[in-house]
Amino acid sequence: MIFFLSFILFLIGLYCVLIKKNLLKMVMGIVIMEYSVSLFLILLGYKKGGFPPIVTAGVEGTNFVDPLPQALVITAIVISIASLALIISLCMRIYQKYKTFDITKIRKLKG
Amino acid sequence: MFELYSLVILMIVGSLVAIHTKYLLSAVISLSLVGLILCVVFLYLQAPDTAITQTIVEVIALVILIRAVPIKKDTMGIKGAKETFSAIVTTIFLVLFAFFAYKALLDLPQFGFPLMTVSEGYIRDGLVKTGSANIVTAVLLDFRAYDTLGEATVLFTAILGAIVVLRKVGRK
Amino acid sequence: MKENKGMTLIVKTVIKFLAPIVILFGIYMILHGHLTPGGGFPGGVVIASAFILLTLAYGKEVAEKKMKRSLASLLESTGALFFLILAVLGIFIGGWFFSNFLPKGEPLKLLSAGFIPLANIAIGLKVGGGIFAVFLALVIFRIAGEGGEEQK
Numbered sequence: 001m002i003f004f005l006s007f008i009l010f011l012i013g014l015y016c017v018l019i020k021k022n023l024l025k026m027v028m029g030i031v032i033m034e035y036s037v038s039l040f041l042i043l044l045g046y047k048k049g050g051f052p053p054i055v056t057a058g059v060e061g062t063n064f065v066d067p068l069p070q071a072l073v074i075t076a077i078v079i080s081i082a083s084l085a086l087i088i089s090l091c092m093r094i095y096q097k098y099k100t101f102d103i104t105k106i107r108k109l110k111g
Numbered sequence: 112m113f114e115l116y117s118l119v120i121l122m123i124v125g126s127l128v129a130i131h132t133k134y135l136l137s138a139v140i141s142l143s144l145v146g147l148i149l150c151v152v153f154l155y156l157q158a159p160d161t162a163i164t165q166t167i168v169e170v171i172a173l174v175i176l177i178r179a180v181p182i183k184k185d186t187m188g189i190k191g192a193k194e195t196f197s198a199i200v201t202t203i204f205l206v207l208f209a210f211f212a213y214k215a216l217l218d219l220p221q222f223g224f225p226l227m228t229v230s231e232g233y234i235r236d237g238l239v240k241t242g243s244a245n246i247v248t249a250v251l252l253d254f255r256a257y258d259t260l261g262e263a264t265v266l267f268t269a270i271l272g273a274i275v276v277l278r279k280v281g282r283k
Numbered sequence: 284m285k286e287n288k289g290m291t292l293i294v295k296t297v298i299k300f301l302a303p304i305v306i307l308f309g310i311y312m313i314l315h316g317h318l319t320p321g322g323g324f325p326g327g328v329v330i331a332s333a334f335i336l337l338t339l340a341y342g343k344e345v346a347e348k349k350m351k352r353s354l355a356s357l358l359e360s361t362g363a364l365f366f367l368i369l370a371v372l373g374i375f376i377g378g379w380f381f382s383n384f385l386p387k388g389e390p391l392k393l394l395s396a397g398f399i400p401l402a403n404i405a406i407g408l409k410v411g412g413g414i415f416a417v418f419l420a421l422v423i424f425r426i427a428g429e430g431g432e433e434q435k
Contacts, residue, residue, distance in 0.1 A: 032129070
């Protein structure tokens with residue numbers, strides 16, 4: 001059920017990307033989708049009663065949560081900030097050229 | 112479990128506010144609220160590395176998004192019959208998508224009992240084979256260093272692209 | 284002249300004391316990446332965020348004097364190259380790509396885990412330099428025909 005809640009978050013982001021006409025709102029939708037995907041991956045790796053996957057001195061046992069999704073999600077988060085900067089720079093160039101963020105008006109000015 | 116559900120529902124409410132408010136600055140702030148709740152969720156799910164990364168990246172994303180908000184108000188609502196129609200069609204599509212996804216998500220392993228076929232080996236041999244006490248770092252930089260190399264390439268390309276798009280001096 | 288740029292005196296004074304501590308925390312996070320939560324990715328972003336803090340408080344001229352964009356790009360490329368050299372050295376010494384060729388050492392000590400601390404340093408340089416370079420590019424960019432962004 002908790003998986004489905006994270007999927008609802010993904011659908012909210014998708015709705016924002018499909019419906020909104022403001023470029024910045026679409027960027028926010030993409031960011032929400034990124035959040036939901038990283039949340040979903042970490043939820044998949046959670047083990048009931050598990051500990052963080054770090055060996056500490058004096059503590060025996062390997063009852064750890066899954067370290068693999070965590071490692072993948074760290075890289076995904078850092079990629080997301082770089083891609084966000086790329087998207088934002090493209091949006092600023094578009095704003096400089098057309099003086100608007102409305103995608104319907106940008107389409108009309110094409111040619 | 113109750114804490115986890117309430118935090119995720121708070122995230123959903125925050126994202127709904129972010130996409131429906133008229134003021135872009137409020138939208139950006141609601142979005143970063145969603146990200147910061149995500150950090151707390153990561154901590155609850157025993158993922159401290161990811162929580163640290165998400166916190167710092169969230170703050171920088173907030174700064175970058177605020178940099179890009181030149182207008183205060185978003186006046187582009189849904190108007191006209193055509194746009195209303197497309198909004199209704201999109202909503203129907205998303206509801207169908209959610210229905211089939213619910214059917215599919217039932218096949219996943221139950222929450223709290225993951226399939227750890229690959230990770231068993233990493234946890235068992237991580238300290239002996241790599242000498243790293245932090246198993247996440249061991250996975251990141253030793254067992255799956257190819258992924259990190261690919262990630263470094265993607266990061267390099269994205270940053271190069273942003274700098275090229277933003278540079279002042281262009282080709283004549 | 285310089286006092287007029289950036290934020291007020293209070294913010295500047297606080298950040299003057301805060302920024303070195305933030306950079307120190309980032310270096311700690313990178314060097315202890317194989318023992319504690321952290322590692323190259325968050326450590327690099329922490330160091331970049333310290334410079335971002337300087338940029339926001341003092342204006343871009345002072346921050347550019349401390350860390351030029353070309354220098355940040357150079358650090359990023361150095362980190363990527365260092366990481367790749369570590370990987371290729373593994374072929375010649377250890378036998379395969381990304382083999383952990385250095386001695387493992389005693390677990391739970393700072394000098395352990397083979398080449399993982401070196402790779403953490405490379406990743407930290409790469410991520411920190413890259414994010415600060417792209418932030419400077421975003422700050423310097425001005426939309427033509429407008430004095431500031433808040434005009435509209």
